[in-house]
Structure formats: C-alpha cells, structure tokens
Amino acid sequence: MFCPRIFYFYNFCDIKLHYPEYVKAGVEFHAKQDELFKSRKFSKFQIPYIKIYNNFYLENNELCGVADLILECNDEIIVAEFKNQGTLRLSAGSKMQLIAYSKLTSEFFNKPFNKIILCHGKNLKFKIFQINQADIANFNKILEQMKVILENENFPNSSASLAACAQCEFRNYCDDRE
Numbered sequence: 001m002f003c004p005r006i007f008y009f010y011n012f013c014d015i016k017l018h019y020p021e022y023v024k025a026g027v028e029f030h031a032k033q034d035e036l037f038k039s040r041k042f043s044k045f046q047i048p049y050i051k052i053y054n055n056f057y058l059e060n061n062e063l064c065g066v067a068d069l070i071l072e073c074n075d076e077i078i079v080a081e082f083k084n085q086g087t088l089r090l091s092a093g094s095k096m097q098l099i100a101y102s103k104l105t106s107e108f109f110n111k112p113f114n115k116i117i118l119c120h121g122k123n124l125k126f127k128i129f130q131i132n133q134a135d136i137a138n139f140n141k142i143l144e145q146m147k148v149i150l151e152n153e154n155f156p157n158s159s160a161s162l163a164a165c166a167q168c169e170f171r172n173y174c175d176d177r178e
Contacts, residue, residue, distance in 0.1 A: 003160035007146055009170045012153060017169050042071070045117065045126065049073050058104035062143065067101040069117075077105045080117035080126070088127040090118050093164075099131060099139045 009015060042052060049071040056067045069080035079101045081094065098116040106113045119126040149156055158165070158174065165171050 003158050003164060003168065004145060004149055004156035005158050005160075005174060006168065006170060008149055008156055009173060011150065013173070015170070015173065044124065045071070045128075047071055047073065047078060049078075056105075058101065058108055060104060060107060062147075063100050063104055065097075065101055065104065067105060069119075070101075070105050071117075072109055072111070075111065076115070077102070077109050077111045077113050078115050078117060078128075079105055079113070080119055083118060083120045085120050088118055088120055088125060090127070090129055094118065095129070095135065096139055096142060099135060102131065103139075 042049070051072045053070040053072070054068065056070050058065060058067060067079050068082045071078040071080065079098055081098050081101070083094065095116070098118070102113040102116060114131050116129050116131055117126055118129065160168070165174065168174075
C-alpha cells in the first residue's frame with residue numbers, strides 16, 4: 001500500500017534519487033506502448049468508446065498526474081494503466097493511482113467512472129476492475145492523510161510492507177526498516 005514517507009520525501013527533502021533498474025525497464029516499456037498506441041484500436045477491450053487519449057496530463061488543486069490511457073465513452077470515462085509486470089495483479093498502490101487519475105479525468109470530462117483497466121505485457125493483456133464507494137472512501141481517506149502530512153511537515157510512520165520497502169527508491173533514508 002501507499003507509504004506516506006514517499007510523499008514526505010518528495011515534498012520536504014532535497015534528495016537526488018538513484019532509481020532501481022526496474023524503473024528503467026518501466027520507462028522503456030511505456031515508450032514502447034506510446035509507439036504502439038498509434039496503430040492500436042483497443043478492440044479487445046470490448047468497450048464502446050468515443051475517443052482514446054494517451055499520456056494525458058491532468059491536474060486540479062489537490063491532484064496531478066499523467067494517465068497512460070483514457071477511454072472516453074458516451075456516459076463514462078475509463079482510465080487504463082500500463083504496468084511492466086508479469087501478472088495482472090492490481091496492487092493497492094496501483095488501485096489508488098488509477099482512482100486518482102479517474103477522479104481527475106471524471107472532473108475534466110464531466111463524466112462518471114466506475115471501472116479501471118490494468119494492462120501489462122507486450123500483447124496488451126488486460127483486466128477490468130470495478131470501483132465501488134468503499135474504494136473511493138479509502139482513496140479520500142488517504143488523500144486527507146497526505147494533506148495532514150503537508151500541513152504538519154512531520155515525518156510519518158510507514159504503513160508499507162517490507163516487500164514494498166525493498167523496491168522503494170527511498171529505502172536508504174528510512175532508518176527503521178531492514
């Protein structure tokens with residue numbers, strides 16, 4: 001799950017990051033997806049969309065980000081995220097990321113959302129996930145916690161698992177983790 005320390009380090013510390021090798025692989029994967037986007041029709045999604053947008057930057061006064069893919073439909077929007085991973089497992093962090101992009105996209109297009117799509121692999125394997133009110137409430141709770149961190153500037157406790165810490169770019173700055 002989201003570790004509040006990542007947010008803290010990005011906002012309050014002037015740290016020159018050295019990203020792990022998998023980040024480079026992810027950047028290359030996204031660049032390839034951008035190139036393939038030009039020729040894709042996304043018919044395997046079986047979603048009647050009006051228009052598709054890729055690498056769409058969105059922001060409001062609370063959130064900002066670049067959505068990998070947005071499907072604008074007549075009565076809804078659906079955000080898709082490309083992940084360079086071996087499985088279609090939607091981690092809690094990825095779910096929160098997609099909900100954030102969906103909220104921004106919903107606001108921008110003035111259309112509701114209740115689905116997100118996770119894509120992976122060269123053949124664009126994908127899975128559609130439903131988003132419910134409990135997911136939105138959890139996202140809003142995390143967003144409020146982030147606001148408290150910004151207001152108080154206190155170093156937060158970590159809620160991340162040791163597995164999450166092992167791949168974190170800030171792991172060398174947390175002295176209470178192994």
